[in-house]
Amino acid sequence: MFLNTTIILLIPVIVMILFVILSSDANVEIPETCEQNEVSCEPEAPENKVKIEFLEENYQKVVDQKYGNIPMEIFRQRVKFVINYRSEIADYLETESYRYQLTVDGREKVKELIDQNSYSSTIENIHGWISDNIEYSSDRNWYTAQSTWQKKSANCNGISFLTCGMMREIGIPCIVVANNEHAWTEYLYLDDQGRLVWNIWDQGLEGYPAIGSNVYEYDLS
Numbered sequence: 001m002f003l004n005t006t007i008i009l010l011i012p013v014i015v016m017i018l019f020v021i022l023s024s025d026a027n028v029e030i031p032e033t034c035e036q037n038e039v040s041c042e043p044e045a046p047e048n049k050v051k052i053e054f055l056e057e058n059y060q061k062v063v064d065q066k067y068g069n070i071p072m073e074i075f076r077q078r079v080k081f082v083i084n085y086r087s088e089i090a091d092y093l094e095t096e097s098y099r100y101q102l103t104v105d106g107r108e109k110v111k112e113l114i115d116q117n118s119y120s121s122t123i124e125n126i127h128g129w130i131s132d133n134i135e136y137s138s139d140r141n142w143y144t145a146q147s148t149w150q151k152k153s154a155n156c157n158g159i160s161f162l163t164c165g166m167m168r169e170i171g172i173p174c175i176v177v178a179n180n181e182h183a184w185t186e187y188l189y190l191d192d193q194g195r196l197v198w199n200i201w202d203q204g205l206e207g208y209p210a211i212g213s214n215v216y217e218y219d220l221s
Contacts, residue, residue: 068120068189075119076171078190086196092173092188099144099176100165106149110166119172119189126166127201134159157183163201 068075083089095101102110113129115121135153143151143158145165154162157176160183164174173188189197 068123069118072114072116072119072122072171075190079171079173079188082190082194082196089173089188089196092175093168093171095165095168099161100168101145102162102165102169103146103149106145106162106166107169110169113166114170122170123167123172123187123199126163130159130163130166134162155183160185 079089079093109129110126113122113125115125133152134148136159137153137155139155141155141158143154143161145158145162148154148158148162151158157178160176160178163185164176164187167174167185167187175186176183177186178184185201186198187201189199191197
């Protein structure tokens with residue numbers, strides 16, 4: 001009787017010992033975490049990732065349209081389209097006028113300044129070249145694009161005619177505007193809404209180069 005009671009009492013102890021032994025030998029798989037692998041966890045892409053990319057892409061398009069960051073070929077196509085409604089724009093592309101006409105060297109140079117991928121970069125290249133290579137003069141003479149090119153020096157009207165001549169040569173409508181004291185250039189940009197934006201590049205009354213940022217808009221509708 002005593003032996004039976006002892007065996008019954010030992011059964012739970014034996015079971016616990018066997019459980020401990022078996023547990024220590026078992027291969028327990030622990031789920032790997034980013035911390036165990038010592039790598040950073042990449043957060044899952046948000047459900048609206050496509051929407052975000054769409055908004056970012058279209059925002060960039062709006063910025064590009066505003067600042068003229070469009071291919072030159074697209075700009076030229078817009079110019080041809082607008083001339084159907086505003087035929088006078090074609091006059092601002094005339095390159096044979098004696099004040100706007102370039103020398104052979106001038107024509108070759110402006111071709112080097114074209115960025116076919118960007119209207120705005122092309123404009124900046126022309127302005128940059130004029131600023132670096134044409135010296136401002138305070139005399140009261142009238143110049144042409146050719147005489148300014150040859151002398152590499154001119155007052156506001158000569159610099160304006162050369163700048164406009166270079167723009168016209170590559171298909172950017174431009175005109176020189178002047179009063180009794182000063183001359184400046186106005187060149188055209190056309191946005192995707194069909195609006196005509198006349199940008200002013202102003203050499204400045206007190207010297208060269210001072211660049212104005214005035215913009216005028218005309219709605220074709």
